[in-house]
Every structure is written in structure tokens, then in C-alpha cells.
Amino acid sequence: MxxxxxxxxxxxxxxxxxxxxxxxxxxxxxxxxxxxxNINYWTDAILSAIDKGLIDPKDAKP
Amino acid sequence: MKxxxxxxxxxxxxxxxxxxxxxxxxxxxxxxxxxxxxxxxxEEESGDTLLVVIDGEIIIEKCLDKAKGEFKTxxxxxxxxxxxxxxxxxxxxxxxxxxxxxxxxLYAINRPELINFIKKHPDAGVNVFTEITRITLDRLQHTSxxxxxxxxxxxxxxxxxxxxxxxxxQTIEEISKHLKGSWxxxxxxxxxxxxxxxxxxxxxxxxxxxxxxxxxxxxxxxxGWMDNRTYLMAFPRKRGCSxx
Numbered sequence: 535m536x537x538x539x540x541x542x543x544x545x546x547x548x549x550x551x552x553x554x555x556x557x558x559x560x561x562x563x564x565x566x567x568x569x570x571x572n573i574n575y576w577t578d579a580i581l582s583a584i585d586k587g588l589i590d591p592k593d594a595k596p
Numbered sequence: 597m598k599x600x601x602x603x604x605x606x607x608x609x610x611x612x613x614x615x616x617x618x619x620x621x622x623x624x625x626x627x628x629x630x631x632x633x634x635x636x637x638x639e640e641e642s643g644d645t646l647l648v649v650i651d652g653e654i655i656i657e658k659c660l661d662k663a664k665g666e667f668k669t670x671x672x673x674x675x676x677x678x679x680x681x682x683x684x685x686x687x688x689x690x691x692x693x694x695x696x697x698x699x700x701x702l703y704a705i706n707r708p709e710l711i712n713f714i715k716k717h718p719d720a721g722v723n724v725f726t727e728i729t730r731i732t733l734d735r736l737q738h739t740s741x742x743x744x745x746x747x748x749x750x751x752x753x754x755x756x757x758x759x760x761x762x763x764x765x766q767t768i769e770e771i772s773k774h775l776k777g778s779w780x781x782x783x784x785x786x787x788x789x790x791x792x793x794x795x796x797x798x799x800x801x802x803x804x805x806x807x808x809x810x811x812x813x814x815x816x817x818x819x820g821w822m823d824n825r826t827y828l829m830a831f832p833r834k835r836g837c838s839x840x
Contacts (some may be wrong), residue, residue: 535786535832536689536760536784536785536832537760537784537785537793537796538783538784538828539764539767539773539781539782539783539828540780540781540784540817540826540828540829541775541784541826541827542826543778543779543784543825544777544778544779544801544825545777545778545779545825546824546825547825550674552821552827553671553673553730554825555821555827556669556672556821557669557672557742558741558745560669560819561636561746562745562749562771563819563831565746565749565753566749566767566829566831567624567830567832568764569753569830570760570761570764571833572830573759574760577759585840589662
């Protein structure tokens with residue numbers, strides 16, 4: 535796992551409230567997870583390229 | 597019959613039915629039992645039945661990728677909820693798939709029988725349609741909320757992000773704008789040097805009990821509700837990468 539987000543409600547939620555939120559949270563989780571994976575992939579790729587001397591650290595843009 | 601009437605009494609769309617009406621109505625219902633993972637109906641199937649969840653849990657899902665078996669969950673329905681009304685009222689094919697996620701008991705009534713009953717009891721019919729409209733409007737509002745949040749999220753995706761923690765911070769800010777009530781939202785990224793997770797972003801609106809800060813690493817693999825207050829969004833490590 536790259537990471538996670540916890541969302542805690544101040545009040546206890548009913549099954550219906552939880553069900554409604556689940557569909558939204560699942561979608562956001564999918565989008566954010568893909569984006570985090572992409573950011574980490576490119577960060578690793580840039581660091582590796584710097585390490586191999588393929589690019590100048592000054593030109594590296596995250 | 598008494599047992600059926602008892603079950604129908606607790607269902608929203610029948611709340612204004614008299615005992616005798618329910619008894620008459622119950623005759624038209626057929627009871628079906630589904631095991632967990634059973635498909636109630638498939639997307640684009642023809643059908644003319646309205647289904648009521650008497651027990652269990654049903655997921656309504658839309659297929660995203662048939663070959664990969666990927667679905668987007670549209671709704672999770674429990675005891676007392678109904679579904680299938682689009683096919684019954686609009687005469688359309690099923691817009692999405694319905695699948696049992698727990699062992700479930702459903703009552704089904706088909707369109708001709710529902711219409712006949714309503715013709716015979718117009719007052720009850722008004723109540724049924726009012727309740728169906730109310731629930732449909734609730735579902736429309738829910739979809740609109742989700743769409744608005746996704747629109748805001750898409751703007752976030754178009755921005756340049758220096759690191760995953762920066763992106764998580766902005767995501768948390770965005771999510772918090774759309775949530776009703778008071779929420780504490782915390783974001784964690786795996787430490788590259790050990791197995792721990794570092795808190796990288798936090799938006800707290802009430803004094804928490806710190807419970808969410810102690811998510812065990814094996815629990816992090818499973819997204820979903822940890823209890824009646826806390827939802828965990830987990831970001832799996834993916835192989836390869838798609839261009840943004």
C-alpha cells in the first residue's frame with residue numbers, strides 16, 4: 535500500500551448514511567489511488583534517471 | 597399471510613396502507629431468496645418487476661469493463677429499500693446490475709399486478725408513487741453531490757503536484773468541502789525506509805479519540821468502514837503506470 539486516508543465522522547452514522555457515502559468514497563479512493571500511484575511512479579523514475587546521470591537534477595521537475 | 601403483511605408494514609412505500617390493503621397486496625408478491633454473490637438481474641436485461649429488500653443487502657452496479665469484470669457501485673440497498681422501479685415505471689431495460697452481497701430475501705411484484713392494484717386503490721397508489729418519487733429524488737440528489745465532488749476532483753487532477761503528500765493534502769481539503777457534518781480527515785503515506793505510515797495531511801474539525809491514528813498495517817489493505825464512524829480509503833501499490 536502506498537498510503538491511506540481515514541475519514542472519521544463526529545457522529546455515529548446509520549447503515550443508510552454509510553451506504554450512501556460508500557459509493558462516493560469508493561470513487562474518490564479509486565481516483566486518488568491512481569493519482570498517488572502515478573506521482574510515485576514518476577518520482578521514482580526521475581530519481582532513478584538522476585542517479586544514472588541521465589538528467590541534470592536542476593532540470594528534474596516532479 | 598400475516599407474516600408477509602408484517603414484513604410489508606415496515607417498508608416505506610407501503611407505510612400508509614391499511615392492514616386489509618396489505619393483505620390484498622401481499623398476494624401479488626412473490627418471495628425470492630438469494631445467496632451472497634447471486635445476480636438478481638443483469639444490466640440491459642428486460643424486466644418488469646419492482647423488488648423490495650426484506651432482508652440482506654443488494655448492490656446496484658454499472659459495468660465499466662466487461663472483460664475485466666469491473667463495476668462501479670451506484671447504490672447499496674438494505675432492508676426496506678426497493679429497486680427496479682425504472683423498468684416498472686418507464687418500461688426500460690435494466691439500467692444496472694443488481695447483486696446480492698449478503699444472503700437476501702426479496703419480494704417482487706410485476707408491473708401489471710402493481711398497476712391493477714393501484715387502479716383498485718387510487719389513494720394507496722398516490723402514496724406508492726409519492727414515496728417512489730421521494731426516493732428517486734433522494735437518489736438524484738446523491739448522484740448530483742457525487743458528480744459535483746468528482747468535477748472538483750477532476751480540476752485537482754489537472755494541476756501539477758510536487759509530491760504525493762502535497763496531492764493528498766489538497767485532496768483532503770477538497771473532500772472536506774463536500775462532506776456534511778463534522779469530520780476528521782487524515783492522510784498517510786508509507787515511509788520508504790520502514791513499514792510504518794507517516795501522517796502527511798490532516799484536517800480535524802472535532803476532538804478525536806485518536807482511534808483513527810492507530811490503523812494496523814494489515815487493516816490498511818482493506819478499504820471500507822472500520823466502524824460506524826470511520827471509513828478507510830486505501831491506495832494499493834499498482835504495477836506500471838498510465839500517463840496523466
